[in-house]
Amino acid sequence: MLLTRTSAALGLAALAAIAGCKRRESSAATPPAGSPTAATPAGSPTAAAPTSLEATVQARLDSLPAQSSFYARDIRTGREVAVRADQPMNTVSVIKLAVMVLAYRDADAGRLRLSERHRIRPEEMRQGSGVLRMFTPGLEPTYRDLITQMIATSDNTATDILIARLGLPRVNRLLDSLDFRETRLRMTIGDLFRGVWVRVDSANARLTDRQVYDRGFPDDSTGTGLYLRYVTDSTRWFGRSTAREIGLFLEQLELGRLASEASTEEMRRALLNQVWDTRLPQRIGERVSVGHKTGDWEPQIGNDVGIVFAPGGPIVMAAFTNANTGPMWKLNAALGKVAEDVLNAWTTAPSTTR
Numbered sequence: 001m002l003l004t005r006t007s008a009a010l011g012l013a014a015l016a017a018i019a020g021c022k023r024r025e026s027s028a029a030t031p032p033a034g035s036p037t038a039a040t041p042a043g044s045p046t047a048a049a050p051t052s053l054e055a056t057v058q059a060r061l062d063s064l065p066a067q068s069s070f071y072a073r074d075i076r077t078g079r080e081v082a083v084r085a086d087q088p089m090n091t092v093s094v095i096k097l098a099v100m101v102l103a104y105r106d107a108d109a110g111r112l113r114l115s116e117r118h119r120i121r122p123e124e125m126r127q128g129s130g131v132l133r134m135f136t137p138g139l140e141p142t143y144r145d146l147i148t149q150m151i152a153t154s155d156n157t158a159t160d161i162l163i164a165r166l167g168l169p170r171v172n173r174l175l176d177s178l179d180f181r182e183t184r185l186r187m188t189i190g191d192l193f194r195g196v197w198v199r200v201d202s203a204n205a206r207l208t209d210r211q212v213y214d215r216g217f218p219d220d221s222t223g224t225g226l227y228l229r230y231v232t233d234s235t236r237w238f239g240r241s242t243a244r245e246i247g248l249f250l251e252q253l254e255l256g257r258l259a260s261e262a263s264t265e266e267m268r269r270a271l272l273n274q275v276w277d278t279r280l281p282q283r284i285g286e287r288v289s290v291g292h293k294t295g296d297w298e299p300q301i302g303n304d305v306g307i308v309f310a311p312g313g314p315i316v317m318a319a320f321t322n323a324n325t326g327p328m329w330k331l332n333a334a335l336g337k338v339a340e341d342v343l344n345a346w347t348t349a350p351s352t353t354r
Contacts, residue, residue, distance in 0.1 A: 053345045057261045058083045058336045060341070066324035071243035072342045075251055076313030084173045085244040086183055089320040090231055093129070093154045094295035094303050095185050095239025096245060100270065101253065102166050102174050103147050104263035114144040118161060123210040127217065128298060129296070130155025144266075151270040151293060156189045160209075163188055178258075180249060183241040192238045193217070196230055232323050239295075243318040246305050250316040254307050271306060279304035280317055283335030284343050300324055302331045308339065310347055317342065 049062025061068040061083055071085040091348035105266050106112035117140040125133050132139065141149070146162055163185070165172070171185045187195075189211035197204035200218050207215070220226040230236055241249075256264045271291030279302065281290040305318040319335045 004056050014314065016285070052309055052326055053341060054081050054083065057081055057338050057339050060338050061321075064181065064321060064324065064331055064334055065326040066302075066321040066331065068319070068321045069243040070317075070319050070338060071247040072315060072317045073247055073251060074310075074313065074315050074346055075254060079290075080158075082244060083336050085247075085318075086239055086242050088234070088242055089303070089324050090234070090237045090301060091183075091239035091241045091246070092231075092295035092297050092301050092303060092307050093159075093238070093240065094320075095183070096150050096154065096159055097246070097249065097253075097293050097305075098171050098175055098183065098185060098239075099159065099162050099166065099177075100147055100267055101258050102171050103143065103162060104259045104267055105174070106166065108263055109319075112143060112165070114147075115142050117142050118146065118165075118337055120157065120161070123208065124157060124161055125210070125213050126156035127193060127213055128156045128189070130157055130159075131151065131248045132157040133213075148209050148270050148273065152273040153272050153275055154294060154296075160189045178249075178252070180241075180245050183239075183245045189238070192236070196226070199226060199230055227297065228323065228325070231297050243320055247316045247318040250305060250307055250318070254314050254316070268307075278332045279335040280306055280308070280319065280339040282332060283340040284336075286307065288343065290339075295320075297313070299326075299328045302328060302335070304335055308343060310343060312347060315346060 001320045010329070025306050058069055061070060067087075068088070069084040069087045069089055070081065071083075073079070103112060103114075110275055119140045119188055120132060120135075120137055122137040127133065127162065130149060132141070132149060132155050141158075143165070146155075146158040150158040150162060168188065175183050176183075190212060194204065194209070194212045196218060197207060197212060197215065218226060234240070252258050253264065253267060258264070259267065268291055271293060272289060274290075274292050274294065275287055276291075276294045279294065282291065289309040290306050290313070291309070292304055295301065295303035295305075301322050302324060303320045306316070307324055308315040308317060317339055319338060321331055321335070324331055
């Protein structure tokens with residue numbers, strides 16, 4: 001997430017994240033370390049998704065006043081559902097997944113010590129989602145803590161600290177080396193938020209990151225469409241990807257192909273600790289565990305991608321909704337139903353709830 005709910009709601013998320021009490025409970029067991037051995041490799045021939053399922057998913061997406069795309073893949077069988085899955089989309093915070101993977105690969109290679117502490121300076125604070133901005137500067141979380149917050153609460157302060165530590169170009173070199181051609185981290189959070197102020201007045205390009213933080217965000221309550229125009233300008237996207245590429249990226253993560261077994265387990269745990277359950281897990285979270293990453297610029301963008309730990313094996317799902325002009329609750333409800341549609345179709349004991 002980048003821009004989300006009120007500070008009161010975020011405060012509750014902070015308490016949940018700090019206390020560790022927001023762990024998902026489900027009748028499904030927590031997935032063990034390691035990965036399935038019978039998975040169909042990405043790119044190999046797969047069984048076609050049922051036409052009725054794909055049509056149902058597309059109809060739900062098309063009911064939204066938004067640009068949407070979706071991809072789901074059963075890792076064990078290789079069956080897929082794809083709706084506009086190769087259309088480049090504004091990922092917002094979903095791209096933080098790539099930052100997490102690079103951090104753990106650096107840890108595996110001895111370039112990053114996850115237990116090392118970083119003292120947060122005032123100029124590193126970022127507005128938007130996350131909890132670290134609520135603390136007095138000088139807090140010293142470990143890099144492991146920063147990664148966890150970047151994923152579980154989508155913390156923007158943690159994100160820019162990690163991008164500075166790892167190097168933005170290295171994130172994209174990693175993605176390129178893995179043959180993800182459409183998936184890129186485009187800028188820092190500081191640059192992204194400064195860009196909004198530049199739309200108001202080009203002189204704001206001189207603002208420092210701390211000045212941007214202190215100003216907050218421009219008022220768009222008069223209906224000028226400032227934010228809708230900004231987030232639909234592809235030159236100002238924080239991250240770019242497609243539903244298919246992010247889905248396959250998550251598949252590689254779950255199969256343990258992106259990092260060591262220990263690092264894979266930590267990344268899986270971070271996804272399972274996601275505090276926002278209003279989209280993909282909305283209707284299935286009581287049946288199965290869902291490890292996922294959201295991406296928001298509310299109400300214009302509401303994305304959610306993740307791994308659904310279904311009884312028959314993990315399913316990756318990636319849903320993007322950009323340029324939304326309707327209420328968020330309808331967007332959230334549609335994505336929750338899409339996730340339920342796929343899970344019901346691909347498990348032997350579907351729920352009849354609608």
